[in-house]
Amino acid sequence: MNKHLVIQLARFGDLVQTKRLVLSLLHGAANDEDAASNGVHPTPEVHLVVDVSLVELARLVYPGVTVHGVRAHGGVPQADVLAHNARAFAALAAERFDAVYNLNNSGLNTALAALFPPDVVRGYRTLNGQPLRDRWMRMAFRWVAHRRLSPVNLVDFWAALAPRPIAPARVNPIALRGGRGIGVVLAGRMSRRSLSPDALAACLRAVFEGLGGPRVTFFGTKAERPLLRKVLDHLPASVAGNYDDLVGRTGWTDLADALAGMDTLLTPDTGTMHLAAHLGVPVQGFFLSSAWCHETGPYGPGHRVWQATLDCLPCLEARPCPIGVQCLDAFRSREFLSFLSGRPGDRNPPGMLGMVSTLDDVGSTWLTVFGEDASAPRRVELRALVGEYLGLFTGEELADHDLARLLYHEADWMLPGPEGAAFAAFDPFADEPVHRG
């Protein structure tokens, strides 16, 4: 297979998190002895479909990839949506892709899948008008029902659709301080995942002091300019008088240029965070509410995440919080701020886990450096099962045998077809003739 299409119709962060899949399609075959021995010259062509608002970013992050913009998100007249997309889809149909990776569980993706022969589409597709999810997608829905156990980062989840994923270490550079000070992302698209102005200011101040008072750069959208003012109100003059304001003032290229070389980026779970990881900027991520670092933490080695751990986390952003977003309190604690400033005390910060990123065979993962993570043993076992399923290792010894039933459902093997018959493609006896006796 030489001509691939990746359909990524979600947002900024999702686009960057598609990186391991895209790189695997571009470069995975380069080390592919199967392909080499097959006499197939590994010169893959990769195309990417994104919302038109993300075309520039996609070209920035994925040089060498042909980017197609479609009107997937709102805010434009319907006639434009129809006319633009009809042209874009005609261009896509003319390409005759060998494989299409349709990544998002949305009606838009399902509709677009109908443009391609069903047997070339991975992920979400339609067959005779019936939407279908690949087995791997189905598995994710199973573990997402137990989010504390989520065993795989989204980057690695999508990458697993590739015939030969590249090694996790080849995705992002090791994050290293670059000497250009502290970057601060004011908020994420989902407000409850973001720190309040006072908490963000306190965290920034602690890091600022810990790093010896470097320059500070604020990032955000135009809509977040009032938020900047509130944050500045909580900062001492030493910080408030020593900053660059890029809030609402950057295009994609400016944003990448400004991020590159930062010493660290303070951020909730945002697209900018993933862009920083892409550039090798060390992230200090504030994860609370619905954000869960095991799913969408910054990818690659060299990052830190402070993960709130109330029993109700990770929650659903769409549901109102009945306890007044108490998970935010962890980011205001004296112990945490001392830790951030580089002067950890005797007590660990309450209600929080300190995590550092690392890599294993499955992909990017997290080591707990402080705090008690009661779900870690089961998550690690589920990750081992996923690794076994992906063929990365075998013979895992597990303490919790019920986890296998969380990952595998009976339809996986009892029903035929690429969605149901999980393993038909690998059936060692599939070539045995059917004896109708």
Next chain:
Amino acid sequence: MPQPFDSALALESAAPASAMPRLRVLVVLPMYGGSLPIGRYCVDALRDLGHVVETFEAPSFLGAFTALKDLKVTADRLEYLENAFLQVVSQAVLAKVETFGPDLVLCLAQAPLNHQALKRLRRDNVATAMWFVEDHRVFTYWRAFAPFYDVFAVIQRDPLLEELASIGVRDALYLPMAALPSFHKPLELSPVDQRRYGADVAFLGAGYPNRRVAFRQLVHLDFKIWGTEWDGEALLARHVQQGGARVSAEDSVKIYNASRINLNLHSSIQARTLVTGGDFVNPRTFELACIGAFQLVDRRTLMGELFADDELATFDSMDGLTEAIAHYLAHPEERQAMAARARARVLAEHTYQHRMRSLLDFIAQRRPGWPAPRTADAGLPADLPEDMRRDLAGLLDRLGLPADAAFADVITALRQRSGQLTPLETSLLFLDEWRKQYL
């Protein structure tokens, strides 16, 4: 124990050859895939051993599943319906168990018996066994259901047996693949069939990556490739027969019989190592041997305990394969001698009858008191006229039952018959119903 149907009937008994009493076995077939024919072979073998066998025909349910996939509803609704469908199929198996009253429910890999149903059978003290005729490293889902079976038979040894023990499977059994002599047998082919199916070298199987690459080295030979999934292999295209169509089981036996050298290269999903040296031995090895067809098979780590060196011609590299082809094409007498020894070994040790006997013996050894004694059922009236006794003997013969078959087994066999019954058959069914009401 079952009551003899009529000990006065002077027919030779076909009771199981071992000490095993005649069992009632329900074989649950999978809906699809490579384990389906193996399930049917098990049915034949169990019947050969004299047991009373019912089959749960899961493939018959495929139509309903196909209809579900044509509903055009959301993906989550479809998945819900699939699960509900599997519940119904499992319930159907349970209903069959309640009606048939088996001593054993034997499931083949992918059999549609969910864990709730297996729990129910365990609660009801109905023995269950799974023959997992798959590679556990690829079909990793065995972890999710193995502990729900009483006995779990596999085609690999350690570490799988150790891993099964670690997840709570107490009674796991190594049970390698086999052949069915009544089906996998030497044939006298017509000249037309010999021409059609014959070749110096043949391979029957799917175009797995390792095979695709390996067979490129054989294109200079009179080489026929049979089976599916060979598309896109330009070098091999002229060797692929019937446009890569699926080959029937009957035709496969003809192909094996007609070919001078049958290649048997175990499949692999990667092509880096063409000859993988894996552990389990595939069914084709046993089938070819049973047919008396000559094969060149890649060496497997579990092969040594199944066949001697002079029973199978093996290779462990592509160089070894090409050298062996040249050698054996030039030495037909060696081919014939080797194939004859392999056939004798299979007939002596590696038939599905042997496997089923091993499985049943294992279950008996691990389950004290199994099979549970059956309530004695009344035999037929003793004072039947001579002509009716003769007719009954003929009926038992046609049903494949021994003269001392239990009345219940005769009724089961009659209920399996389709179409119109004879007056004698009908009268037996009638008697069964009459007894339910009045005895």
